Amino acid sequence: MPELPEVETICRGLAQHCVGAKVLSVRVMRPQFIRGSINPADLFSGLTIERFHRHGKQFCLESTRGRVLLFHMGMSGSVTLRPFQSKPAPHVHVLWTLSNNGKIFEMHHKDPRRFGYVRAYENMQFVREIAWFKLGPDALSITANELFLSLNNSRRRIKTILLDQSIIAGVGNIYADESLFQSKIHPLRKGSSLTRAEINQFIAELKLILKQAIRCGGSTIQSHADALGNAGTYQATHLVYGRGKEPCTICGALLKQTQCSQRTTVYCSVCQPRNSKTHRL
Ligand SMILES: [Zn+2]
Structure with missing residues (x-):
């Protein structure tokens, strides 16, 4: 599933080529993939793209007239730029033809598992009030204090809490496991057992890992590709994710x-002890 670094990578790549682009036409191959209006004008036909926004694992493009298209990437979503009149790959559900600086090209939204969707909104305020208000702070901007308040009295496991998008938006299985390992926190500990110092350390490690992953174009485990179709490389530096039963690189x-929460979770029982030696103040 695309997590924050993968979605940010796609978003930055699209922004490089699509800001200022006029949408010449929209082709919807699978109307069920659109939530709400499938009117071409609502889906940006005739509009000019002004900027991109991302929160957690979702992103939007905003037109010069203020209208917005929200992209939910689901389990297997990708948005790539293709030459004009490219044959759509299987599972491309929506295709936009764009014109920018005299070049005509296409933007293909593909989602083999179909958990994602596209939805039009009148403006960004609606997106923030209707779609994004359910999400917690973005993982790149959340503060240690915000996470501390969410963990307070929580009997849920820290790994479960980190996957809850209403607490922290953008973290999924890969970056939860990697950041818990780097901050030496056992994934099955209760949220309320974490000390202030551990939460501070965790937030610092998480942001560092997310930024490194963005620099690497994200992690390509199955199908992630950037806006131009290139795979990410951060998977080569994963220390625990996908490495169950391999030796810990530290000990x-x-x-x-x-x-944990029906997700495979990998950790080192030596570097991430279940019973923390410190107690919460
Ligand atoms: Zn270890």
Whole structure:
């Protein structure tokens, strides 16, 4: 599933080529993929793209007239730029033809597993009030204090909390496992057991990892590709994700693999002890 770094990578690539572009036409191959209006004018036909916005794993493009298209990437979404009149790959559900600086090209939204969608909104305020108000702070801007308040009295496991988009938006299985490992926190500990110092450390490690992953174009595990179709490279530096039963790069113990919130979770039981030596103040 595309997480924050993968969506940010796609968004930055699209912005490079599409800001200032006029949408010449929209082709909807699968109307069920659109939530709400499928009127071409609502889906940006005839509009000019002015800017991009991202929050967590979702992003929007905003037109010069203020209208907005929200992209939810689901489990397997990608948005890539293709030459004019390219044959759409299987599972491309919506295709926009754009013109920018005399060049005509296309933007293809593909989603084989179909958990994603596109939705038109009248303006960004509606997106923030209707779609994004349910999301917690973006993982790149959340403060240690905001996370501390969410963990306060929570009996849920820290890994479960991190996957909850209403608490922190943008973290999924990859970056939850990697950041818990780097901050030496066992994924099955209760949220309320984390100390202030651990939360501070966790937030610092999480932001560092997300920024490094963005610099690498994200992690390509199955299908992630940037706006031009290139794979990311951050998967080469994963220390725990997908490495269950391999030796820990820090201590050499074999990494453990378990299920948490129905997601495979990998950790080192030596570097990430279950019983923290420190107690919450
Ligand atoms: Zn270890």
